Amino acid sequence: MSEEISTKETGTPPETGELTTLLKQEFPDDVTDFHAHRDDETVVIKRDALEAVCRFLRDDTRCSFEIMMDLTAVDRLEMNETPRFEMVYHFKSLTHARRLRLKVRLTEDDCKIASIHHLWKAVDWYERECFDMFGIVFEGHPDLRRILMYDEFEGHPLRKDYPIDKQQPLMELKEVEERHVYGRHS
């Protein structure tokens, strides 16, 4: 999506960053899209390649992404984009002082993705949060429980079709008798 827009804005085709070139060279069949909007290098890959690409990013000396900075998802329901979900991974390399954003697109009826908790320890809780908020299932995660919400909570609050004013009281609410204020109806 952003690629088209950045092209439209600047009138030039998206720049190919160093890492994008490297990933396209190493994983020619798996890189589906890329852009560098506002100099944030972004690569979109196929779902099945995630584990291999992440391992490459961590271990290869040309990448050396020591820190898995952030992991989240985007629900694109209201943007009318398909597929609906987009997993977003942010990496930081201290050796090369570089950042990279990796994205994987997931369809609504099959929002499962391989867990990468064994590559960085931070991923464990990030994936729990993402599961809690978006209902994305991380296959192979050892302990995929809710983390911010409570276990009895139904639904996933950051999905766009979850109403913001929905209430889920753990106890039944008491019926409150309607009272007339200011004695207007008495």
Add this chain to the structure above:
Amino acid sequence: MTDMTLLQSSSEDASTGEDFSASVMSIEIGPAHPAMHGIVRFTTHLDGELIVGMDPEIGYLHRGFEKESENSKWIQVIPYTDRLNYVSPLLNNIGYSMAVEKLYGIQAPPRAEFTRVIMGEISRITDHLTCLGAVAMEIGAFTFFLWFIKAREYLWELVEEMTGARLTTNWTRFGGNHSDLPDGFLGDLADRLAKLKEIMTECDKLLTRNKIFIDRVKDVGAISKEDALSFGFTGPLLRACGIPYDVRRADSYSVYDELDFEIPVGSTGDCFDRFLVRMEEIRQSISIIEQAADKMPEGPFMTDERMMHFPDKKDVYGNIEGLIDHFKLVMEGHQPPAGEIYMPVEGGNGEMGFYLVSDGSGDPVRVRMRPPCFNFVAAMPAMTVGHYVADIVPIFGSVNMIGGELDR
């Protein structure tokens, strides 16, 4: 640690099914415990006083920051960011505003950036003062706490002078700040910094070489460089491990490249190193503030791009462009161009990153904030196992968990 409640004592942990030996008992610390800095629960498994297992449970302060933000206009998110890391609200304001500015592709004028640096560093100092004061108090150094809180009060008065509020600052705007430096602010700032320096010298004498204090924090809660990186540590905790990663230098945002400062690092990554790193960072921040005050340029404190800020009232009532801008900003809000950005800034606790997605319509699609202390709390088991119950207090204190930021 007298206030713990013995909830259950069993040979098997129900949640994980792990079989602990018969002498292991499980004790809940929290959610509301005097030595917890926010509301968080630790289920600890103890063999005598030795910690053999721990499961942190968070989420007690979850307010739906991201959901609320995604149902607001871009500008309406700024007050919500005050409530993330509520000990250094200005850093959150600055981080979010810079993120939206990156989305727009604009920059605030130099005077606004220098003012932001001053206010941001004041916030960083209050953050560190709170953290260090609380750690010291919890392990018995009450005087230190009182003096640090006194110093924090001096700084919060400055924040109040600038923004009108001590904590709920709501001060930055897209492309600048809400207000310029008030009259006489730089003079007050110099006075307060002088007082702060005095307090720093005295407190340094009081605690840094104090044997009772060192015995409680030295070699406690250490974490290796590799683990710290793998857990995604940033900020003072990563620097205490010996890795000089500071977003202010590594990504050099705002005007930090024009200012001269050192990045203090530790060696072992234990609680004492974290203490020393934070103490030195306070001194460095004081120096940054002084340099920024000296270099303060003249000029506007708000960008002159149209549709970025509310026009002056005389324009709203005096000409049609002003009226249209005002109407459109109120009715439609800011409309950053479509795209996605990740903007990291150095928060009080480490890298605070905002990941924003816009579809160009004026309603944010995604507002995500990377909470630095999320990773620290996730690493609590790794830092505490093998230590004693009493060590949880300095370890958790040095982590500086802020509930508002952790649970969002």
